[in-house]
Amino acid sequence: MSLKRHFKGRGAQQNTPNRFLENSHEIRDDFLEFCRLEGEEADSNRTQYIPIFPKTIVNTVTSPDVGMEYSMNPYQGCEHGCIYCYARNTHEYWGYSPGLDFERKILVKKAAADLLQAKLRSKRWKAKTIVLSGNTDCYQPVERKFGITRACLEVFLKYRHPVGMITKNSLILRDLDILKELAKDRLVGVNISVTSLSEETRRILEPRTASIKKRLETIRILSENNIPVNAMLAPIIPGINSHEIMDLAKAVSDNGARSFAFTVVRLNGALGGIFTDWIKKTLPDRADKVLHQIQECHGGSLNDSRFGIRSRGEGQIAAQIHDLVRLAKSTYFKDKKFPVLNHEQTYKDGQLRLF
Template sequence: MDERRPEQAIKGRGAVGNPTGRFEAYEREATWDGWWLDPEELEERPATSVLPDASRSILARNDSPDVPFERSINPYRGCEHGCVYCFARPSHAYLGLSPGLDFETRLFAKHQAPQLLREALRKRGYKPSTLALGANTDPYQPVERKLEITRGLLQVLAEANHPVSIITKSALVLRDLDILAPMAREGLVRVCLSITTLDGTLARILEPRAAQPKRRLEALRRLTEAGVPVAVLAAPMIPAINDMEMEAILEAGAEAGADRASWILLRLPRELGPLFKQWLEAHFPQRKAKVLNLLRDTRGGALYDARFGSRMRGEGPYAFLLARRFSLALRRLGLDKRSWDLDISRFKAPGPEGQMTLF
């Protein structure tokens, strides 16, 4: 039971509450009248735990026409960055956990991911296409600094000359420049850095444990200097929260060396809608109605529309305006010059794990 005051922000965490997942037989509701709690208890921060994930496969397949990849790898379930808007939060319900605080405090690590990837790439008939690394949860979230699962995956991909597109909002990606730079010279890698805002204060509220915007821009610059192609993702755009920053984000990305860009309108599938409403009540109560009304204007009156073709960008006048602003900025800044395609012609199946290189 979460005994905190409803809609009370928790320092260092994104979600305000910990609602029961949609598959549970019973629903818990937090209540608070304060008389039995020590004031110090209200300041206690929920700790992060990391458990092993027992998945026996590592490649996830995608059939959505809205994204430019067919396969993806996610080294972790849950994400400590705590982005309140993360569309992957509802997936924690499949584990019997909450998409709220559980998603950012109860993590699962796929320790066998590099071995599973090696086995998948060695299967007869495997045909390479660009893998998306971190399509759901960030492959460079804080726990990666110690576990190095993402680094192990990149080592396998580099050995196999397999193309990969990395999606992250962490400066930790710079740790692996020794792998990424050689891959980039062969046309095998690109990094997509998500920059939601240039305002450090807003970033701490939106993404409490992710790298600050300045650090992401510096990471973008250093990747570019090392020859790694980088795209800037102005995502998600949240009405009346960060949408006014779209052009500034793209300009900062282009100045740092990005050669491509993309954007996504805020998505609120399943439990994410109520979570986002709680977050607005805690941090932006005066703007709550405006934010939600603008979102409903892009989803036919609902907070979310799961249809392919509209779920990423929305519809209606407000969505059209965002798309038009992005298109004009893209051309003005030259962020539409480089192809998203990577080289699949160099692929070779990796050797068995532990095999020594033959000279």
């Protein structure tokens, strides 16, 4: 019988090998038994915060499926631990595993606000919405410690520059003062991710995220303060949350969301193995059914890299999801519309131009 333990509060339950590294690290049962006998910890499961020093912070997004032109990420890796997160694969570029390392080794860009200011002041830069964050959550728990996202918002406000935000953490309400000022000039739009209305589902899918109650409350408070919210009902995972589409749409609409978007889950790169290992340990009774239904949405594979199809899926199950989405939009969002942000940057030097 295996002695490997459950990593409480984590999504991934293993560190898959990094495809770019020659060597890999494995925790063997005999080592775990030795640690038990010696009263030692084989793995502390603690989160590490590692400073890094990039030269730039704003990234050009070339994917036609993402819906943004530019993004920036104050942090790499994400302690939220969402098991389905596509960003896990990017942790390999930093020399880490997309499994547990992605959740426990958080790379911190302390100079992000200064780098952003230099970008906005550049004579060649023309105002376009920059999204916080296109990769990992800018309001994950580490933000309480470093406050980098708030510092970046202060830069956006100083230069009256449009910013989009994607998060599933109620910590965004800490910065309500800045968001309200940005919203006065149509300079901010917020995307709140709501994947399920079931706390049990949320807990196993996204172990260190804000509760569903907190997320709906966050949508309501932002909306009451005239800050436009788009709900991200993503990803839709057949057999796990696909039956909740109508209820999710109603809940976010009732709390003030002006629109919603969705994706069908896809498990590219190392994600396929990480998710398979997780679901067989966490939901063994329906693991095979869920995996087969995901495969049916992507031509018989867990992986799908085809632009235009990979986030939408294809086949009968995907078609059923799309039908429910259309019904949800016509039922709960018929007269709602997410606004276009203001791209007329008049504060190029951090002050109003008079002439």
